[in-house]
Amino acid sequence: MAEHADGNHLPPKSTVKRWLVTTNHKDIGILYLLTSIFTLVFAGLLALLIRIQLWESGGLILEGLGYNQIVSSHGLLMVFWFLSPFGFGLANYFVPLQIGAKDLAFPRLNALSYWLYLTSIIAFALSFFQGATFSGGWTMYAPLNVPAFIPPVAEVGSLAAILGLTMFVTSVTLGSVNFITTIYRMRAEGLRLRDIPLFSLSIFLTVWMMLFAFAALLAALVILSSDHLLGTTYFSSDAGGSMLWTHLWWFFGHPEVYIVFFPALGAMAEIVQTFSGRRLVGRKWFVIAMALVAIQSFIVWMHHMFLTSINLPIKTVFMVTTIGISLPFDLMVFALIYTMIKGRVRWKTPFLFVLGALIIFIIGGITGVFLGAIVLDYSFRGTYWVTAHFHYAMASAAVGLIGAVYYWYPKMTGKMYNEFLGKVHFVSAFIGFNMLYFPMFIVWETPRRVFVYDSGFTLWHRVATVGAFLFAASFLVMFYNLVKSLYSDRTVDESPWAYTSSSEWALSSPPPEDNFPGTPSFASGKLNFLTGSEATDGGVNETAADGGAVTHAEEVHADHASWWPMLLSVATLATAIGLSGIPTEYFVWPFIFAIPAFVASLGIVGARHDGFSPLHGVFMAASMPLLVLLALPFHLSLGVPDGFLNAGIYFWVTMAGTYFGAYTLVGFGWESFEVPKPTLSEQWPFESLTNTKLGMWTFIGSDIILFGAFIGSYMFMRLQYGWQGWFKAAAYTHKPVWPGLMNTYLLLASSFTIVLALVYAKRQNKLATLGFLGLTLAGAGAFLVNKAIEWHDLYFNQGWTLASDPMGSTYYLTTGLHAAHVIVGMMILLFLIARAYKGAYMGEEESHTIEYFGLYWHFVDIVWLFLFPLFYIL
Known part of the structure; x- marks a missing residue:
């Protein structure tokens, strides 16, 4: 049974369960x-x-x-x-x-x-x-x-x-x-x-x-x-x-x-x-x-x-x-x-x-x-x-x-x-x-x-x-x-x-x-x-489309980590897995998601104790949930050092928390949830928008500031060195333009295919919708493959690491933040493909979810149009 926002189906306030599942x-x-x-x-x-x-x-x-x-x-x-x-x-x-x-x-x-x-x-x-x-x-x-x-x-x-x-x-x-x-x-x-x-x-x-x-x-x-x-x-x-x-x-x-x-x-x-x-x-x-x-x-x-x-x-x-x-x-x-x-x-x-x-x-x-x-x-x-x-x-x-x-x-x-x-x-x-x-x-x-x-x-x-x-x-x-x-x-x-x-x-x-x-x-x-x-x-x-977002966890080093965070991590993760399997008429996913998020953070702070390195952080960011079968062989094929898989328990606890967090988000989005939609309401100046569309535009506004702060940080540090002095102070002075140019074409093409997916969803053409969603996913995957090849060459062959100089730090981290947005988009695409295969999103009234995702995806592509000239041409 779906839980309704009016709370009529919630447990009584005298029970602990009420406070764990309430919305x-x-x-x-x-x-x-x-x-x-x-x-x-x-x-x-x-x-x-x-x-x-x-x-x-x-x-x-x-x-x-x-x-x-x-x-x-x-x-x-x-x-x-x-x-x-x-x-x-x-x-x-x-x-x-x-x-x-x-x-x-x-x-x-x-x-x-x-x-x-x-x-x-x-x-x-x-x-x-x-x-x-x-x-x-x-x-x-x-x-x-x-x-x-x-x-x-x-x-x-x-x-x-x-x-x-x-x-x-x-x-x-x-x-x-x-x-x-x-x-x-x-x-x-x-x-x-x-x-x-x-x-x-x-x-x-x-x-x-x-x-x-x-x-x-x-x-x-x-x-x-x-x-x-x-x-x-x-x-x-x-x-x-x-x-x-x-x-x-x-x-x-x-x-x-x-x-x-x-x-x-x-x-x-x-x-x-x-x-x-x-x-x-x-x-x-x-x-x-x-x-x-x-x-x-x-x-x-x-x-x-x-x-x-x-x-x-x-x-x-x-x-x-x-x-x-x-x-x-x-x-x-x-x-x-x-x-x-x-x-x-x-x-x-x-x-x-x-x-x-x-x-x-x-x-x-x-x-x-x-x-x-x-x-x-x-x-x-x-x-x-x-x-x-x-x-x-x-x-x-x-x-x-x-x-x-x-x-x-x-x-x-x-x-x-x-x-x-x-x-x-x-x-x-x-x-x-x-x-x-x-x-x-x-x-x-x-x-x-x-x-x-x-x-x-x-x-x-x-x-x-x-x-x-x-x-x-x-x-x-x-x-x-x-x-x-x-x-x-x-x-x-x-x-x-x-x-x-x-x-x-x-x-x-x-x-x-x-x-x-x-x-x-x-x-x-x-x-x-x-x-x-x-x-x-x-x-x-209206079925709410208020899904969540995966938090990306990272790790630390110190000699003062102890065994108790690991035990607490495992215990809390086991609790979350157990709760997720309990049939319930109440919406428990927000509470469950917080548990693996907490587990991931506990794993992160102890991982450096086990020999965490920057490579583990890159692997953890890249091999996101639902992509693990592709990401793990891919990273290994690029020549990751032999000791990579010998990471300690904290690293793998963090990975488990991250993956199970993604699983809870799938449950979050898949489960039915009904929100009473007021038709007699004052909605100026956004009468023509739905709640979810306005929410997506609002989130994008926040994300603009996030990327603006990263780009501003790059500009600030580069101006401190002098615009061309930036290269003289760097350990690596030349980045070929063609990998960035190829990725520009890939993302622009993927923006076109997501538009076509929306068009065919409105026409109730399920096969074409699935095809163009799949092409969008393939374009995003090709973007990441090209980016990984480029990073591998720069990192291993050229020796240009994140810690080499501020130029390397700003390049890897800013393009890495963008790549993380691409990965999140791929996860959502996989979810959309699975739902579309079941018959969802077909018709003028049901296709809005693809439209909302398209807003996010176009934003990710537009950001790349700023990053490409900044990091590859200027």
């Missing part, structure tokens, strides 16, 4: 919230260790490496694994309710996104037990992030942390595509894009920023993993390797500030409206200001680089853009304050947290203006002024989201929290927070990430430590309050608040499984639920 957006939201709170506790305990260490100059409990690990991990966990997922837990739960959708556009991708998020946390946590985790700071600056500058004891754990972060970015990309498609295509009738509630609107802008910012981070992490695993020399290169990382990181990093803050800002606006009893003053301008910030966030990143060798005119431009981005925030802050003044405020716990968050953010914003001035930044950079400013800016989001949890807690649970304990939590948290961070402005000359400081600062550091423990204790009050209230008799029906305006408050508390008692409509200017002949919703079902 219901409210369940996924709760899982995100609980997991991110666990991360908050994890990162908070690390923060307390930092403050204990700083009780006196020179430290109390940690040595240098231990302190660096704690500081780095605290920052990474808070920024990546707590703040954004915490906001998106609420987004998962409430965005569909606010826009009138039964679920997100791709429920299975939503579940997959969560399970990848969870396994990424586990992978990062395990890095502490693999010698030592990453210790180069949460910004992971080069060259401290490359093997040559990492302590030997931390080599394995550092790679585990990097791969865990890569898995998290994959999760974010899936979620971004899902939310963008949902908000564009699944709004209730009459609900214009500009009229959706402010929280959903803030999520909409956030996911657009995430789509592009995290693609740049993914490029940086893939390159960094390659430096660790394959010996490339991007970030250790004297051709501006450190500067390259800084550009990539902060192109992601500054939008991340707003990615973290926007969900809180949207929730704060909704709470201010509710507890002041009036509509937000200047709502239109508030929305415009948010959109301006989202756009401007991508043109301010170099203000983090004022101390580098960038020339003064460019620095001045970025100083101006930095000051400019503060102006829309001024408008938004004044809109919130003026709404409070014009309204009649009710001083409930959610409002108190919003007010506290606003005060904290104002302090963070004002102190950030100091850092936006070039001259002042020279003095403040690398000091505790930055630490204090950063926490005032970022933690204001956390405080605002805590207010949102109190605000929506009655809606999610049907129970009311204890108001007195809520206010105790606010007072203790607000006092503790300011005791913790405001003294850092006073002792700003303390160097960051150093536990030795001027003895005259001791008193203020001790005040900060006391504040940290008070701040931490305040959350114990919150946990007690919320858990105890869950079992209390303080029930609520719809809303405990006197003034609410968004549609979730029109439903029972908690909302029903299928969200609405009828089809929601805003056509009359207010929310109505249409039933019977008034609505056509729910009668049409």
Whole structure:
């Protein structure tokens, strides 16, 4: 039986099975919230260790490496694994309710996104037990992030942390595509894009920023993993390797500030409206200001680089853009304050947290203006002024989201929290927070990430430590309050608040499984639920094409791998195989896929211990699932060294995880899954597109940034050497043009054959459809064969390896990324051929899946048209 997105066929919430197989957006939201709170506790305990260490100059409990690990991990966990997922837990739960959708556009991708998020946390946590985790700071600056500058004891754990972060970015990309498609295509009738509630609107802008910012981070992490695993020399290169990382990181990093803050800002606006009893003053301008910030966030990143060798005119431009981005925030802050003044405020716990968050953010914003001035930044950079400013800016989001949890807690649970304990939590948290961070402005000359400081600062550091423990204790009050209230008799029906305006408050508390008692409509200017002949919703079902993506794992070397990751890998993989064979009426594939993905990452971090080499990494990338029978003999025939097949157990565990991961994706795509398709919905400006087509275009937008970052990295490094000096500094100066030219012809021909496959599928000509799909597959295979012959000649005959020079690193890795896209395309083609053989995709209405794949394949071909001249002609 196929599982439906409305959740009517799910197990009861009291069972563990429900939480393993659910695709219901409210369940996924709760899982995100609980997991991110666990991360908050994890990162908070690390923060307390930092403050204990700083009780006196020179430290109390940690040595240098231990302190660096704690500081780095605290920052990474808070920024990546707590703040954004915490906001998106609420987004998962409430965005569909606010826009009138039964679920997100791709429920299975939503579940997959969560399970990848969870396994990424586990992978990062395990890095502490693999010698030592990453210790180069949460910004992971080069060259401290490359093997040559990492302590030997931390080599394995550092790679585990990097791969865990890569898995998290994959999760974010899936979620971004899902939310963008949902908000564009699944709004209730009459609900214009500009009229959706402010929280959903803030999520909409956030996911657009995430789509592009995290693609740049993914490029940086893939390159960094390659430096660790394959010996490339991007970030250790004297051709501006450190500067390259800084550009990539902060192109992601500054939008991340707003990615973290926007969900809180949207929730704060909704709470201010509710507890002041009036509509937000200047709502239109508030929305415009948010959109301006989202756009401007991508043109301010170099203000983090004022101390580098960038020339003064460019620095001045970025100083101006930095000051400019503060102006829309001024408008938004004044809109919130003026709404409070014009309204009649009710001083409930959610409002108190919003007010506290606003005060904290104002302090963070004002102190950030100091850092936006070039001259002042020279003095403040690398000091505790930055630490204090950063926490005032970022933690204001956390405080605002805590207010949102109190605000929506009655809606999610049907129970009311204890108001007195809520206010105790606010007072203790607000006092503790300011005791913790405001003294850092006073002792700003303390160097960051150093536990030795001027003895005259001791008193203020001790005040900060006391504040940290008070701040931490305040959350114990919150946990007690919320858990105890869950079992209390303080029930609520719809809303405990006197003034609410968004549609979730029109439903029972908690909302029903299928969200609405009828089809929601805003056509009359207010929310109505249409039933019977008034609505056509729910009668049409569309098979979701929200398949997954294979993550490519790579390996590491160190002498500190142990036997336990291998045993854990085998055990978890066996669990996944066992689960996949259990007949079930529920959709379990997202959960199962996360297991082999985790196994592959565990195998990778131990593989270097077994003698991993770059050749193993190339083999692992090339011999993807379903191609293994072709790939293995092919690699062997090219003269791979005799010792290649003697790789240790970790390498083969990684291969097993990768192959079984591909098997789960086949199960993911093959199994029937029905999603109620709303026919009575607002879909401007994409009325003519389906959900899957819009999702594919959105994914391609992210992939453009990924390839753009790789190509930009190549251009940056080549310009550092001088355009022609690039060849003089290389160990190999000549690449024949004909292999690239032949591959250009092959890919262009394959784009033509996939178009013909679509044409004949629409004509219901099964044989011709299969033939042209097969020709497309053959063209892709010929491309890879030609590429492998070329690489073999360059690598073995010419001795030009990935580690020879930056030219070799950029050539192999960039063309290798493209080849990986070709391999993924071949896997999808094999799936399409198998389904087409069974009679799928025939006819005008059924051929869309081939069309969607064609969009991906044309994109892969277009990318090659850029790579060919860059690497073979210029």
